[in-house]
Amino acid sequence: MATAVYPGSFDPVTLGHMDIIERTAQMMDHVIIGVLHNNSKTPLFSVEERVKMLEEITSHLDNVEVRFFHGLLVDFVHECHADVIVRGLRAITDFEYELQMAQTNRVMAPDIDTIFLTTNLRYSYLSSTTVKEIAFFHGKLEAFLHPEVARRVEEKVKKLKNH
Ligand code: ADP
Numbered sequence: 001m002a003t004a005v006y007p008g009s010f011d012p013v014t015l016g017h018m019d020i021i022e023r024t025a026q027m028m029d030h031v032i033i034g035v036l037h038n039n040s041k042t043p044l045f046s047v048e049e050r051v052k053m054l055e056e057i058t059s060h061l062d063n064v065e066v067r068f069f070h071g072l073l074v075d076f077v078h079e080c081h082a083d084v085i086v087r088g089l090r091a092i093t094d095f096e097y098e099l100q101m102a103q104t105n106r107v108m109a110p111d112i113d114t115i116f117l118t119t120n121l122r123y124s125y126l127s128s129t130t131v132k133e134i135a136f137f138h139g140k141l142e143a144f145l146h147p148e149v150a151r152r153v154e155e156k157v158k159k160l161k162n163h
Contacts, residue, residue, distance in 0.1 A: 007034035016123035074109035
């Protein structure tokens with residue numbers, strides 16, 4: 001039984017993330033999406049909101065589960081009894097950081113490997129940060145986000161602007 005952890009901030013989850021989740025779910029017996037609860041960043045969505053959105057849009061995938069974590073990723077992976085970490089690679093700019101993280105994690109936990117899935121070309125430019133910028137200027141989000149996620153982002157931006 002191979003179990004993978006797909007970690008990230010998912011603030012918010014994009015169609016690029018979804019593509020990685022769906023492809024991983026086809027390859028692995030079990031996929032745990034690890035939503036990072038990072039105190040040093042101020043996310044648009046709380047960790048609970050991010051988990052809920054991911055649960056909703058992955059509900060059609062029987063072998064996918066969503067959890068949140070803080071602290072070291074390798075500790076979370078051990079806690080999950082998982083075998084591998086999955087990360088997505090969009091461009092060469094992702095590579096340096098991802099390689100550094102994978103190698104650091106390997107030193108800390110030699111029993112865990114990191115595998116990389118190259119992005120679907122349709123989403124190679126897409127990031128949560130870009131999506132948030134578009135949302136703040138009321139741009140259309142449907143090419144980047146699941147409709148339910150787009151609705152939540154629009155709602156959240158409206159609330160923030162009214163404050
Ligand atoms: P982090 O803050 O850990 O980078 P993200 O939520 O931004 O978290 O991304 C989680 C993972 O998904 C990372 O491996 C990232 O490279 C990957 N990813 C993000 N956007 C895309 C995309 N458009 N296509 C493929 N992979 C992506």
